[in-house]
Amino acid sequence: MNIKVLGSGCANCVRLEANVKEALAATGIADATVEKVTDYADIAAYGIMSTPGLVVNGHVLVSGRVPVADEVATLLAAAR
Amino acid sequence: MTIVEHLPQTKRGIGFVSVVALAAWFGAYALNERLWDWLLYDRIGLDSETRPASALHFFLYDTAKIALLLTGIIFVVGVLRTFITIERTRALLGGRREGVGNVMAAGLGVATPFCSCSAVPAFIGFVGAGVPIGVTLSFLIASPLVNEIAIGLLWTTFGWDIALLYVAAGLTIAIVAGWVLGRMGVERWIEPFVLRSQTARPNLLASGGGSDTGGVAVETKPSAQLRVRIGLDEVRAILGKVWPYLLIGVGLGAVIHGWVPSDFFAAHAGPDNPFGVLVAVVLGVPLYSNAAGALPLVEALADKGVPMGTLLAFMMSVVALSLPEMVLLKRVLKLPLLGSFVGVVALGIVAVGYLFNFILT
Numbered sequence: 001m002n003i004k005v006l007g008s009g010c011a012n013c014v015r016l017e018a019n020v021k022e023a024l025a026a027t028g029i030a031d032a033t034v035e036k037v038t039d040y041a042d043i044a045a046y047g048i049m050s051t052p053g054l055v056v057n058g059h060v061l062v063s064g065r066v067p068v069a070d071e072v073a074t075l076l077a078a079a080r
Numbered sequence: 081m082t083i084v085e086h087l088p089q090t091k092r093g094i095g096f097v098s099v100v101a102l103a104a105w106f107g108a109y110a111l112n113e114r115l116w117d118w119l120l121y122d123r124i125g126l127d128s129e130t131r132p133a134s135a136l137h138f139f140l141y142d143t144a145k146i147a148l149l150l151t152g153i154i155f156v157v158g159v160l161r162t163f164i165t166i167e168r169t170r171a172l173l174g175g176r177r178e179g180v181g182n183v184m185a186a187g188l189g190v191a192t193p194f195c196s197c198s199a200v201p202a203f204i205g206f207v208g209a210g211v212p213i214g215v216t217l218s219f220l221i222a223s224p225l226v227n228e229i230a231i232g233l234l235w236t237t238f239g240w241d242i243a244l245l246y247v248a249a250g251l252t253i254a255i256v257a258g259w260v261l262g263r264m265g266v267e268r269w270i271e272p273f274v275l276r277s278q279t280a281r282p283n284l285l286a287s288g289g290g291s292d293t294g295g296v297a298v299e300t301k302p303s304a305q306l307r308v309r310i311g312l313d314e315v316r317a318i319l320g321k322v323w324p325y326l327l328i329g330v331g332l333g334a335v336i337h338g339w340v341p342s343d344f345f346a347a348h349a350g351p352d353n354p355f356g357v358l359v360a361v362v363l364g365v366p367l368y369s370n371a372a373g374a375l376p377l378v379e380a381l382a383d384k385g386v387p388m389g390t391l392l393a394f395m396m397s398v399v400a401l402s403l404p405e406m407v408l409l410k411r412v413l414k415l416p417l418l419g420s421f422v423g424v425v426a427l428g429i430v431a432v433g434y435l436f437n438f439i440l441t
Contacts, residue, residue, distance in 0.1 A: 010197035040200045041273045049166045049205035050198035
């Protein structure tokens with residue numbers, strides 16, 4: 001599972017990354033990689049209009065808000 | 081968050097909890113002042129005539145009042161904004177011509193959830209979808225300038241007419257500034273990667289792209305419970321960011337309230353001083369704060385004779401021209417455009433300040 005957190009470093013994307021890590025721990029998904037994407041040109045390529053963004057295996061699942069850890073866990077479980 | 085985990089799942093459950101919370105909020109708000117009167121003057125026995133006691137009372141009362149207001153406003157606005165997405169705003173604005181587009185963009189800028197750190201993706205997204213640059217700028221100006229927290233705090237402190245003036249002024253500045261900048265032919269001052277159409281196209285998913293959300297996310301409409309969670313999350317996030325500014329603002333306000341003589345400012349910054357508004361706007365630019373921190377200060381200064389137009393200009397300058405947002409925008413806007421952006425908005429705020437001082441006296 002490839003997880004990307006899109007955002008340029010403001011508090012929201014930091015929180016999203018933390019929630020992703022918490023969700024991974026909670027769901028026990030072991031084979032996931034988590035990357036931060038901070039370059040605007042790269043973020044723009046995903047077509048989102050507000051950060052932070054959550055991308056799993058190339059699909060944008062959430063953009064523009066920070067989902068809480070258990071919502072991330074639900075999304076990750078569905079994406080397997 | 082334990083509250084969030086125990087929220088009911090049904091609409092009726094959410095409705096019930098909301099009514100109870102609303103009642104509790106109103107109760108707290110109404111009893112706030114009396115609580116501190118009782119605690120400080122009856123229970124502890126301080127003398128309300130002395131300056132330190134009066135300042136302390138003001139500090140506690142105003143902090144509690146603003147914290148309550150912030151919680152209420154942020155929550156309600158946070159929930160309402162779950163009904164509008166920036167992708168839908170883009171769909172509404174795409175291809176609009178200037179003029180009408182500027183007006184719509186300004187209005188949508190106020191209503192659409194948008195944080196300053198998203199300024200760049202939003203800009204790219206709008207421009208890539210064919211929204212004229214001037215219209216995009218109207219959106220980007222209106223969003224921070226007409227701040228819902230400022231509206232709420234102004235309403236409760238100075239009345240609905242001042243709050244309405246603030247909204248009207250902010251919208252006008254956003255519309256006119258965006259339109260003017262659009263007329264200036266600013267394309268050459270935009271970083272090329274923004275205009276390269278490939279990167280600006282929305283990422284349409286194989287399965288269900290092209291919906292009114294721009295085909296980007298697989299998000300379905302949020303449930304009532306999720307909307308409430310988002311609202312609560314917004315409250316936690318913003319209060320967490322804002323509380324130091326709030327305390328400093330109320331602290332300064334308390335000091336001014338208690339120790340600065342009445343009408344002190346009328347002599348130096350009053351309606352007779354032609355530079356009052358300019359000074360206020362210039363002071364506001366480097367002050368990185370938000371409406372919650374600025375309002376108690378504004379309230380105290382108003383009490384000591386600073387005219388309302390000057391204060392509105394000060395507040396707009398503090399919340400709208402923020403250094404962090406400028407630093408972010410520098411990545412898409414080259415310096416001449418960024419400079420023009422700041423200049424036109426600042427000019428608008430100054431004009432509003434002088435106009436209101438004139439009208440309101």
